[in-house]
Structure formats: C-alpha cells, structure tokens
Amino acid sequence: MTITLLGSYDGVELIRHELKRYGLMGFNPSTVPNAFEGLIIVKGVLRITTGNHTEIVGPGSLVAMRPVEDDVCVIALEESEFIYITSFSLFTWYKEWVERFHEMATDIAKKDGYTASHCERIRRYSVMIGCELDLSAHDLISLSCGALFHDIGKVRIPDEILRKPGRLTPEEFDIMKMHTIYGRDMMNSPIHPFLHVGSAVAEQHHERYDGSGYPYGLKGDEIYLPAAIVAVVDSYDAMTSERPYQRPKSKEEAIDEIRSLRGKLYDPRVVDAFLKVVDTFE
Template sequence: MMNILTNQSTEKVYLKNMELSLLASGDGTEVIHHKLYKGSRWAMAPEENWTALEHVTILSGNLIYNSQEGKIVLQPGDSLSACPVTELSIFYAETEVQFLYVTSQPQFHVYSNSLKEMYDLAVSVEEKDGYTAEHCNRIKELSMELGAAMNLSADELYILNLAAFLHDIGKVKVPIQILNKPDKLTADEFDIMKKHTTWGKETLVDTNLVDLINAGEIIEQHHERYDGKGYPNQLKEAEIRIEAAIISVVDAFDAMTTDRVYRKAMSVSAALAELEVNKGTMFHPVVLEKFLTIMN
C-alpha cells in the first residue's frame, strides 16, 4: 500500500541558513528535502566506515559546485551521485536553493535527535542548579543580540546560539549536593564545580557532530577571565574566543538578576554597575561596553 505524505507527516530541522525535511525513510534509506538560503553552504564529505550512496537532484535555484574540474553551476533538473563520497565537495547557494538528497544510510535523526537530547539535558541541569527552564533561553537570546551587535558572522552566530543554550551542560556531572549547596563552597567543592566547563566540552565532543564540537570549545572558555585569572586554562585577552566572552557577560548578568538558593536577585541597575566595575579584569572591555549600550 502506498503511503501518502502530507506536510504534517514530515519532520523538520532548522539549521544554520537551511531547513531540512525528512520526506521518507525505510530500510536504511532516507529522502531529505533541503532548502538552502541564499549565500549558505552545504557539503558532502567522506567519512570512515561510510559506504552509502548519496544522490542530489536540484529542484530550484542555482547551486555552485566547486569541483576539481572547476566551477559548475547546478540548476533545476541537474543531479549528481557518489557511492561512497571519496572527496570533500562544498556547494554554495547562489540563490535560495531547494534540492532532494537521498542517502542509503540514515543520518537525519543522528543530528536532530542528538541536538534535542543536548537541549533537554541542558534544561534539566539548569533546573537542578536552581534556575528555571527559561534560563537557557535567556542566555541564548541575549547572547545572540549581543553577538549581532558585535557584528559576528552568520556562522559565528549559529555556533554562539548552540553554545549559549548549552553553556552549563557539563554541570550534569557535578554532584547535586554541590550544585544546590546553600552556603559557600569549600575549596575542594569549588574545584569540582570548575570542572563543569571541560565536562561540557567533552559531552559535546562525544556527539561527533561538528557544530556541537565547535560549540564545546566555546563552552570550555565561558569562565575564563580577560585578566587571565579564570578557569580552566587561565586564558586571557585575545586568547579567549569572542563568543565565550559574550556568554561570560550575559551569564553573569542573568545570574545576578535571578534568585538563587543562597541569595536574592539583584536589581538590573545594581547588576550592570557590578559588571562595569569588572570591565577589563573579569570581562572583555569591548564586549561589556556593547552589552551596557544594549541594556541602556
């Protein structure tokens, strides 16, 4: 019996400058509709132990393929295949492009499920740490606003989006009695707490997904200080990625203006004043100045 597919039956994932829709799957084969926004890039790359047939058919728009023979413009009706892919192929959307991608080995849910699992885990960690589920969203939204004001590229903003939401995911390995302790942590307890940045990076590296691995590098740095007195690696100034410097400011502001188990929330004005006192020591001065401009 033939299955009739409607828009309601497809699964969608929204990624950096593109939309993916799983149209059909079975027996290991997937048919995925791709929509690339103008100016975005997409790639087919060889992977170890990957033996799949991969096929692309252009539905609309112009997709630029930089092959070994030179630049090729793929237009509606054009197609290409490989079994398996043996070389990195990078495509550029000269216009908005839609195409069908068929693979004989499933991969759609590898990304969508992994990302959802990480997001759910991040929210559960924040709730255990005394925040609400909205903490992750607040950090993400304000970080994105600050990142845009800092003129980050689309690629940088996408990774910032992931890292900001998942910034404290490493706390899943911190014992709950330390996470929820109402009193000041002992030196030994604080040493354990400080490991959450590296544990966060390791958690994302274990997904084997490139975007999450890149986000993990930022997460590991979000408690570094501009003066080099942060953790885990005592990085300073330009050694700290700008995305991590952004999350550092936003996270500190949100922490100060949120009720915690050991203290009441500060007012917005008091929190901003506290941030300014630490400009150039704890926080990147340019990032902080831009944040204060936004908040004012």
C-alpha cells in the first residue's frame, strides 16, 4: 500500500491510497468525537465490509463514515486507488506505522530464510480465502494482520534451530513450537499497539483440525477461523517454496495434498474456499 498526503488544512487531511490486488485497509470505531472519515474511489474495485455487511464499490463512489462506529475493512479486488478524507490529522504517525509494518514483515521473513515476498503472499492468499468465506470486518482485519505476522515469534528462536537443515530433535521441536506463544505475546505487547488484532492467529496457526497441532491441541471449531485459514495457506506456501533442504512440490501436487487432508489436518470450510480461489494465486 502506498499513501500520499494530497493536502491538509485545519486538521482535515486528504490522503491518497494506492492498493495492489487484495491490499487491505482497516478502520476501528473512531475515538475522536464527531469525526468525519470518508473514501472517494478513484480507480479499481473495492470490497468494503462494515461489521457483517459487504458492498462492492467502483470509481466515483463516496463512502462516508461519520464517525466510524463499527469495524470497517476495505479490500482492493484489483489494483485500486482511493482518497481517504479525515477530519482529524493522522498522516504522520499513520505513514510511519505503515512503513514500520512493512519492515517488520520483511525482517521476519528473512530471519526464517524466506524472501521478503513470503509474508505478503501468505497475507494476500489468506485474505482471498477470508473473502470467499464472507468473514466479518473484524475477522478480515485480524486475518490480514495475523497472516502477515504469523511467524513473528520466530525472532526469539535461536538461528541454529530455525535454520537447521535436517530434522529437529524432540527437544529442539519443543523450542520451535514456542514461536506461537512468543508471537501471541509480542503482538499483544504495547510496543506494537496495532498488532493485537492478529495475535490469536499467531498463537493458533499450527493448530490442526483433528487436534494434532500445537501449542494446545485445539480441534475443529475451537480453532479461530482466521488461524485455520493461515494454517492452510502457510502449509501450501511451504510445500511450493524452494527451501535449502526441500525440492518444491508442483502447484498440482500441493493442491492434491491439501485436498487429501480436508477434515483431517485442515478445516473443510477452509479447504473448500481454498480450492475455489487457488487458481487465481500467482
């Protein structure tokens, strides 16, 4: 997402947003009394979910929120551009946080031996499945943030375990499993005030539908649906990625494997939605 301040006067700001396909912007209920926030769509197609209600809007549309009273999630269904109007100034810290998020996601991916595009790819594919499952605005925002930072806890795992080329010993695997708990705690920390919305995804993304996952062995509906989505996407991405110790599977082999584990390791609802959208993954 690229943001540019087009103009400001007396606290009012006009901020241009350029979003790539499945880029996302989330709003929480406003804490500023009598605030006005609105979007004017310039280019592309936006999928806007307010609470549990979703609408699709195109160029020329004005979406006014005076003030924002429910969670709102804006997703670009194709490369899109809109102008965000706000009656209170926020651009300086907002831009700083957008840039910091990007740097943090890149650092996590590199620590794990992936390229910088890995986390963003997992986020985008997860959001595609979340849209297919008609998640609420809150769950879509949680999914996007949680998918981007699902492995943030790995920054606390020693490199010799994280990058060990062969199999981990049971003791090493126990340490590795802790990245889920570390991730939840880091995302709930006041150091990262906007990440708590995704902390349950970091905590539960290795839980499995049949209860065989970790850290708690949660089953079926006990697993938070956005975490169950990241479980499928993360597995698919791991299967199809080039890793130092693994030949990547073809897309077809990976899809077959995910399909064969429907209702076993993976939530059937998520696998069905995954199978509907996987052809549009790049």
